[in-house]
Amino acid sequence: MTGSHISTLRAGTKHALSAHRDPDVRRWLAAYAFSMLGDSVYYLALSWAAVQAGSPAQAGLVMSVSALPRAVLMLGGGVIADRLGPRRVVIGSDAVRCAAVLAVAALLFLTSPGLWPLALLALVFGTVDAVFMPAVGALPARIAEKSQLARVQGMRGLAIRFASVVGAPLGGLGVAVGGAPAAFALAGLLIAVSVPLLMSVRMRDLPADDRTPAGGGDPAAPHHGTTPWSDLKAGLRYVRRHRVLGPLMLAIALGDLGFVGPLNVGLTLLADRRGWGASGMGWVLAGFGVGAGAASLLLTVRGRLPRAGLVTGYAVIVGSVAMGALAYVPALGAAVGTAVLVGLLTGLSGAMCGALLQTQADPAYLGRVTSVSSLVSLGLAPLSMPLAAAAIGTWGLGPVYVVSATVCGLGGVVALAVPGLRRAELPG
Template sequence: MTATVLPTAPTAHRPAHRDPNVLRWLAAYASSMVGDSVYYLALSWAAVRAGSPAQAGAVMSASALPRAVLMLFGGVVADRLGPRRVVIGSDAVRCAAVLAVAALLFLTSPGLWPLALLALVFGTVDAVFMPAVGALPARVTTHDQLARVQGMRGLAIRLSYVVGAPLGGLGVAVGGAAGAFGLAGLLIAVSVPLLISVRVRDLPTEGRAAVPTPWQDLRAGLTHVRRHRVLAPLMWAIALGDLGFVGPLNVGLTLLADRRGWGAAGLGWVLAGFGVGAGCAALLLTVRGRLPRAGLVTGCTALAGAVAIGALAFVPGLVGAVGVALLVGLFAGLSGALCQALLQTHADPACLGRVTAVSGLVSLGLAPLTMPLSAAAADAFGLGPVYVVSAAVCGLGGVVALVAPGLRRAELPR
């Protein structure tokens, strides 16, 4: 599926949260993310019902490999074809795949193979979808509104977490796995006409001759990142932050709740505290639109978030843990959103898909690998040392942001 790029730029001097064009994009993004949440719940439910726990785990992780292997070339595709065209095509493919599996489950009981195939399709499509999603905000608004758009995007992500799980549970309760997959497909489908109606602007570097081969295109993008005074340290800061964050805030929290006797309800409260903090950070950027000295604030909030992550393992009571998790969400959410805003405003627009793919490769491809390592280390050494090491890794990301002059002095456009 293709989409025509309109030359008309987004409305000038209009805040992003009042721009109908941005709001259409945000509605499409939110609908797609809620559909993703419903899809993952339906996939987990169907896999557990159709096979053993080990088989279900294999199905759930089947999308990780193609996503990690193909992510960088997904950035090349997004830059060559345009991010909106790629997102529309990706959502159309994902919708068709989910609805096909829903129909198959409704008519027969085919076992695990269609679920594994669906997960592989999602992983492959995600490899091009995610870089394009990251590159699209720069096409629908002006540079001075990108921080606000990142805040709005953060609020949409929080909404998808809050709404998606109950909707998925309702879909399973009413129509089983087939019903939940059907609901996920419909939610993803809603994003397609909304995206078609979104106006995107031509970038200043569009129209240049493309690099002859995808490999050379990829190398050009990686060289752009490596030689850039802001992007090079920013990628290290993002990578270290994600590598230290994923383990403690996923498997680590589950183990912590189990060993402290908080149970599933206590775990839910801690996660809710994190979600509230991240939502507050997103709301702050949405309202303010810009924070001065963005590079310096990124480093300071990353360090503060690292301290809060380390403190989680040493807070004895549930109420204290919820409060600390709120601080983790606030600081990590703010530093993460500022990182993405700096990435989008300092990258060459022609390379934005590839730049987004580099950051996404660490966040979505490498960082999840730390979860089994964190669990094994917790069994061997205890949760305290694991949280301290993870906090140190996150803190190194903040240190990189503060000691690299280009990143520390980086500003967001006015």
């Protein structure tokens, strides 16, 4: 039997498999879960070690160091993911993060060097994240069929929820057993597990039209002979001119800008002024997590929702109304119920946006497309947090929540108003 025949049989088998039965998808999902679990433990260890080694202001500075390289380099990271191939970039990123965390764990175990290694580690993480995140976004389309990408987004969402729920207690256990060095070592080992799992994942070939011409390189890389700068400009031009991706990026930007402030800064102040305390805020956050997890589970089970663009628009608008109402709910139980609804609708709209991005984008551009959405969500949206805090101090919680909900809801209006996005469907 020829090698090409074997490849054809494998392609046919993969095409027939649902995502949750596909061994490559399962290995990728396990790798992603371990990587995210390591991230959760790492952030807890970093915050603990920074507080122990310096003042609260210094600790806050260390925790924010990674934001700058992540925002500045994110678009370039998308170019790297497309040029080198997402699987290779994700493996390299996890290997670098693992080595950096274990090195700091050893340094903290042997000496007391102060804050500088923690700041350096945060800088390395932020730099690596700038290439890791676009590559992670581009990888599912190279593993699963388009008809399975919505289900993959649901499975990915469940992995993120699992990591957020389990990671904090694991990190706390590591700190309790052996301090920050033990927690960092645990984070490094968890990230290390992802590397061999990713190495065992087989990539799907791209359609012939998406491959590079003669000259070698990864099949998903941009055309041979181009420069990284021209690749970046081509990617931005591709997003801007695309009938679905362009308005989708605007909808994502508006949704994130309106959502981040009330969820982070606003919720803390809301719990304080309502007298719910830290435990009450924890219950509200848990409600949000339950709702978002339910949305991920829905997509995992269903695999596809019809009229994806329309569902996304309505989910954003109704979720925005629920978020705005949160500021006016007096009782903790009602606030938790509202948070469940917010989590369900925003989790659903977020997963649908991710699935539309995955299925609408040419695979050869997915790293760059993902880098644009990641820059909006992780680079620009956090800037709204200090603005939200200042606005709440001036005008109060209610007006700021209403304005934020309006901004968020405009993302849904864009999804409904632009015909290309409103009529967008996920492949069946």
